[in-house]
Amino acid sequence: MTYHVRMQATDAALFWFRRDLRDEDNAGLSRALSAHSRVFCVFVFDTAILEGLAERADRRVEFIWHSVGMLRASLEARGGGLIVLHGPARQCIPELAHALGVVAVYANGDYEPAALARDQAVADALSARGMTFHAGKDQVIFEKRELLTGAGRPYTVFTPYRNAWRQALVPEMTAPWPMHFAALAPAPPGMERPLPTLESLGFTPTNLLSLGICPGMAGAQQLLEDFLPRLSQYALARDYPGRRGVSYLSVHLRFGTVSIRHLVRLALSQPDDGGQVWLNELVWRDFYFAILANFPYVATQAFRREYSRLAFDNSPTHFRAWQQGLTGYPIVDAGMRQLNQTGYMHNRLRMLTASFLVKDLGVDWRWGERYFADRLNDFDLAANNGGWQWCASTGCDAQPWFRMFNPVTQGRRVDPDGQFVRRYVPELAHVPTAALHAPWELSHQAQAAAGCVIGRDYPAPLVDHAQARSKTLRRYQREDRQPS
Ligand SMILES: Cc1cc2nc3c(=O)[nH]c(=O)nc-3n(C[C@H](O)[C@H](O)[C@H](O)COP(=O)(O)OP(=O)(O)OC[C@H]3O[C@@H](n4cnc5c(N)ncnc54)[C@H](O)[C@@H]3O)c2cc1C
Structure with missing residues (x-):
């Protein structure tokens, strides 16, 4: 130029x-x-x-x-x-x-x-x-090495990190920065050209606006106004993807159309559980930024190096079915289709779909991490990597490897009335709620009556969860016994 x-x-x-x-x-x-x-x-x-x-x-x-x-x-x-x-x-x-x-x-x-x-x-x-x-x-309240353990090392476990974060927080850290706009200079002549069009940047329009995702500071403000009256209910409602329980602010935090200090102030001003639990999530965000800053190797490798040798099956067919929301497990498929159609996925479903890919299908967590990175509107290397490594049990303070989500019981727990699954997996719309999360258990006759014959209208489960579980336990156990 x-x-x-x-x-x-x-x-x-x-x-x-x-x-x-x-x-x-x-x-x-x-x-x-x-x-x-x-x-x-x-x-x-x-x-x-x-x-x-x-x-x-x-x-x-x-x-x-x-x-x-x-x-x-x-x-x-x-x-x-x-x-x-x-x-x-x-x-x-x-x-x-x-x-x-x-x-x-x-x-x-x-x-x-x-x-x-x-x-x-x-x-x-x-x-x-x-x-x-x-x-x-x-973009964070505490960065890099600002919070250290008594031994002078970065925290690698969330709860003590959160306690240190809370203890070190003083009001000045969340105060808004003063803006002396008088010094702002207009673009000099010749440089005040019109905004390049999306097409001239090499891109085509998406369904962003028709999904109701409003960009810019005004979009963030609109979401906040919608969320604040619901904040006191957050602790109860946040686990149900079919309900409007969360803030949906992640894309705004990602692109900085809202200030983290503003959100922390709002969370602190809410005296009940809702504010505290939401603040915890904002602290998780700081935590993963600090992990990435202090241990940058996590961007490509397992935080716990003993798990870098895990021998995954990496079936391309299974991976494709997972991407497309065709695994035969309704809650997993609904989550993946929500991601594909909207670029957003509820946190609970990110956990379930990630765990399913790694622990039920035996696919390397990095494959899934990449897929999320390509699709998530709020994609953020630190949070995405932290989330994937948590689910794969390879991360710091991760889910223990022997703990695996059961996609059927989890589906029943987080989507008890099936509202969410029916929205994203319309093939299952008329399946009775009691059978919705395991539709293959219905008799052939009942499947036909619900307009959803397994294997014809909706896939049979790609793997048997109990068998997959045993296989995964063996896979992790092997590495756990290896000297690192
Ligand atoms: C496998 C996996 C991948 C993920 N990838 C991303 C990602 O790429 N980008 C991203 O912003 N979040 C990611 N998360 C975290 C979380 O799922 C999203 O931040 C959340 O779903 C966004 O919705 P929300 O804004 O309504 O969140 P709310 O529940 O309203 O939470 C408020 C904010 O807190 C932060 N937050 C909440 N949970 C977490 C968390 N577990 N880790 C870090 N920050 C959190 C986010 O900035 C979020 O906007 C991932 C989680 C998992 C399990």
């Missing part, structure tokens, strides 16, 4: 938006606005990321695209602007910073290995031209 104008050097700075698409309570933007008299803002549709996406119709790209447009409108209303680029960020940012004549570039820090490598490359390129790069904390 070439810029024709080289701006006069001032104490101006550039703020680079990434996974923090908001202009309220944004730590990095606040730091830049406080330290410089003029602050330009930029967002890069980074080809290094976009080219790696599996599908050209990707709800995340569309969510970002809308959110960037909304952010730009908000910055303009405050007297500033947003330069929007499309290219490799490693190159675009140093070139733009040079063209603008800024002395520094600010961003909010990231913890993913690829993002860290990109930031290092940008910092080096800026430094070679006499500019500095500042990337501080924004």
Whole structure:
């Protein structure tokens, strides 16, 4: 990218938006606005990321695209602007910073290995031209090594981490960052081009908006207004995918259209169980970020190295059936179809479907992790990896390997009236509730009466859970006995 104008050097700075698409309570933007008299803002549709996406119709790209447009409108209303680029960020940012004549570039820090490598490359390129790069904390309350055990090591067990988190928390940590908007600078002439279209970025529209997923800060606010009256019920309702029990804010946390500090303040202000239990979930999020930051090898390997040798069966046929929601286990299939159709999956079902893939089908957790990474609107390396390693029993503080979810009893527990299964597996719509989670147990005649003959209208179970369980126990037991 070439810029024709080289701006006069001032104490101006550039703020680079990434996974923090908001202009309220944004730590990095606040730091830049406080330290410089003029602050330009930029967002890069980074080809290094976009080219790696599996599908050209990707709800995340569309969510970002809308959110960037909304952010730009908000910055303009405050007297500033947003330069929007499309290219490799490693190159675009140093070139733009040079063209603008800024002395520094600010961003909010990231913890993913690829993002860290990109930031290092940008910092080096800026430094070679006499500019500095500042990337501080924004997306978590405690980061990296801020919370350590008495022995000075990062926590690897959640409960003591949570206790330390609660103890170390002081109100200033959740206070909103002040925003001195007077320093916001509009995009200079020639750089205030219209937002590139989704098509020009190489993508096609998805069903994002028709699903009712509202992007941007306004979308997050709308969800919060819907959730806050339900927060006191969260502890009870969160386990039932058929009910509106959770916040659905994960995609907004992922792209920073809502501030984590704001959510923690709201959780703390709720005196009953709901607020406490929800806060716990937000702490899990911090915990997995810290695990990824302190043990980056988890991105590709088992946290517990003794489990890196697990010999999985890795049947491509089984894997495909799981992806398509055709395993013959209704609750698993409903979860996978929810993911495929909406890009969201309820937490309980992420646990069940992940456990089923690894422990019932004997497929490597990394295959499933990758599939979720391609499909989840809220895909986040730290949380996704943490969740998969928890289910596969390879992670820190994970589900013990000998504990396996039974997809039938779990289905009956989390979807007792079958409302959720019927929504996503319409083949089973007329199966009586008592048989819904194990429809193969119905007589042939009863199956025909319900309009769902197993093997014709809906698959027979891919594996027998009891047999799969024994096989898995042997698989893990073998590794457990090996000296590491
Ligand atoms: C196998 C597996 C994969 C997962 N992959 C992701 C992922 O890629 N991205 C993601 O954000 N979450 C992931 N989770 C965690 C969790 O399922 C989602 O955060 C949650 O379902 C999002 O819905 P919600 O916003 O309504 O959550 P709520 O129940 O309202 O919780 C509020 C917020 O807390 C955080 N949170 C909740 N549970 C967890 C958790 N177990 N770990 C970390 N953070 C949590 C999320 O940011 C969430 O938005 C995964 C869990 C599992 C078991």
